[in-house]
Amino acid sequence: MRVVVVGAGISGTMTAYFLHRAGCEVTVVERESGAADATSFGNGGVIGCTQVEPWAQPGLPLKLLKWIGREDAPVLVRVGQIPHVMGWGRRFLARCNAADARDALAVNVRLTLYCLEQFAALREREKMTGEEYDLGLNGAYKLFFTPEAFAHAREFGKELAGLGAPVEALDSRAAAEREPALGPIGDHLSGVLAFPKEEIGDCRKFTRWMADRLQRAGVRFLYGTGVSRFRVESGRVRAVDTHKGPLDADAFVVAAASWTPGLLKDIGIRVPVIPVKGVSITVPATPWEGALQSAVIDYSRLFGLIRIGDRLRVSGSAEVTGHNTVPSPARCKALVDSVLEIFPQFAACMKAGPPLYWAGLRGNSPDGVPILGRTPVGNLFLNVGHGPEGWSTSCGGARLVAAAVTGERPEISMAGLEYSRFH
Numbered sequence: 001m002r003v004v005v006v007g008a009g010i011s012g013t014m015t016a017y018f019l020h021r022a023g024c025e026v027t028v029v030e031r032e033s034g035a036a037d038a039t040s041f042g043n044g045g046v047i048g049c050t051q052v053e054p055w056a057q058p059g060l061p062l063k064l065l066k067w068i069g070r071e072d073a074p075v076l077v078r079v080g081q082i083p084h085v086m087g088w089g090r091r092f093l094a095r096c097n098a099a100d101a102r103d104a105l106a107v108n109v110r111l112t113l114y115c116l117e118q119f120a121a122l123r124e125r126e127k128m129t130g131e132e133y134d135l136g137l138n139g140a141y142k143l144f145f146t147p148e149a150f151a152h153a154r155e156f157g158k159e160l161a162g163l164g165a166p167v168e169a170l171d172s173r174a175a176a177e178r179e180p181a182l183g184p185i186g187d188h189l190s191g192v193l194a195f196p197k198e199e200i201g202d203c204r205k206f207t208r209w210m211a212d213r214l215q216r217a218g219v220r221f222l223y224g225t226g227v228s229r230f231r232v233e234s235g236r237v238r239a240v241d242t243h244k245g246p247l248d249a250d251a252f253v254v255a256a257a258s259w260t261p262g263l264l265k266d267i268g269i270r271v272p273v274i275p276v277k278g279v280s281i282t283v284p285a286t287p288w289e290g291a292l293q294s295a296v297i298d299y300s301r302l303f304g305l306i307r308i309g310d311r312l313r314v315s316g317s318a319e320v321t322g323h324n325t326v327p328s329p330a331r332c333k334a335l336v337d338s339v340l341e342i343f344p345q346f347a348a349c350m351k352a353g354p355p356l357y358w359a360g361l362r363g364n365s366p367d368g369v370p371i372l373g374r375t376p377v378g379n380l381f382l383n384v385g386h387g388p389e390g391w392s393t394s395c396g397g398a399r400l401v402a403a404a405v406t407g408e409r410p411e412i413s414m415a416g417l418e419y420s421r422f423h
């Protein structure tokens with residue numbers, strides 16, 4: 001079977017991997033000059049259950065109202081964008097209730113646990129040591145600074161554990177025994193949720209390693225090639241138009257993140273995904289003696305700080321501002337200031353050389369769950385909507401999508417994951 005995959009981020013590249021393993025003849029079409037040059041370039045690096053909570057939560061609409069117009073707010077919706085995201089916004093707001101949030105959480109945990117299994121199996125199969133992408137296995141910690149916030153987190157931790165996620169609540173002393181960089185802030189910390197099985201790694205390095213390996217194995221990667229249109233005849237996609245000419249195939253997978261809706265609207269496939277810009281700042285770790293070895297996520301200030309190899313990366317911010325990928329100086333500063341409030345040692349890392357400022361567009365679905373597999377067009381499939389967790393869900397999501405294309409039975413239930421849930 002000949003398959004065209006649109007997009008060479010982590011989602012498209014991993015879909016190509018599983019399709020190739022299933023014996024398909026795969027062509028990946030990417031408009032950038034290489035793999036992982038868009039959202040998969042500089043993400044927060046964490047793989048696992050710290051990312052599974054959907055953003056549509058009961059308290060969020062009120063917070064969004066409070067944050068309107070504040071340039072440094074954790075979530076900022078630019079007023080000019082409101083008309084473009086109305087339909088998506090209505091769906092999102094309708095999901096801001098406890099029952100829907102619980103359902104989405106359960107689907108994400110199921111997918112993420114499957115994905116962690118797939119990562120481990122892949123490393124073994126491909127004889128990866130982890131050095132290829134600066135794999136770190138020191139886990140992740142969510143920090144809580146008030147007894148109320150920690151009490152709420154403990155309840156949430158129980159819910160997650162009930163779904164099978166490896167998570168435990170620790171007091172500040174126990175947390176500092178595992179991650180010594182938390183020692184100096186112990187007096188302020190009420191407690192942490194620890195995720196010992198969380199993995200950390202450089203998504204871009206991983207994707208590029210995989211794309212190179214696939215190219216050597218015969219998968220075609222057409223870089224610098226933008227897809228402009230899908231041609232549908234008799235209910236099936238016949239070809240995609242690119243500026244270098246049409247490409248035909250038996251099946252097509254779109255893994256074009258937040259650019260997907262624009263690509264498919266002309267053929268009547270309405271994909272509810274919007275771009276939500278986030279930023280990251282990467283600096284050398286060495287100037288901070290005793291620097292963090294794991295990942296920490298501060299839920300009150302809404303940032304993640306992670307160790308990737310010999311670097312530290314802070315990531316966060318959510319800005320609805322269209323497809324613009326310029327990192328906003330005000331939002332980067334707000335993130336760095338938040339880190340410095342807790343870890344003043346980070347200042348030395350910021351001074352050690354020019355920090356790498358980056359922005360990327362999370363492709364968010366309204367319910368916070370990826371959109372995987374079949375569409376109403378028989379030979380067209382989706383691997384999109386991964387939002388803030390697309391590195392975590394990549395391996396499992398891609399395997400499920402490849403199974404949908406080849407007609408294999410998926411290894412986990414597809415309930416709550418397919419496009420049909422919106423229509």
Ligand SMILES: Cc1cc2nc3c(=O)[nH]c(=O)nc-3n(C[C@H](O)[C@H](O)[C@H](O)COP(=O)(O)OP(=O)(O)OC[C@H]3O[C@@H](n4cnc5c(N)ncnc54)[C@H](O)[C@@H]3O)c2cc1C
Pocket residue numbers: 006007008009010011012029030031032036037038039040041042043044045046047048051203225226227228255256257258259260263277278279280315316359360361362363383384385386387388389390391392393
């Ligand atoms: C600040 C930030 C922090 C994050 N932290 C984490 C984290 O810690 N853990 C986690 O799991 N996830 C995280 N994420 C999310 C994760 O990075 C994304 O979900 C993931 O990278 C999405 O991968 P993708 O392949 O779907 O999209 P992309 O990497 O954006 O790939 C889509 C590709 O499609 C290409 N494309 C688009 N249109 C066309 C076209 N017409 N023709 C050809 N090619 C096209 C694009 O050029 C792009 O390369 C974070 C995201 C951000 C922004």
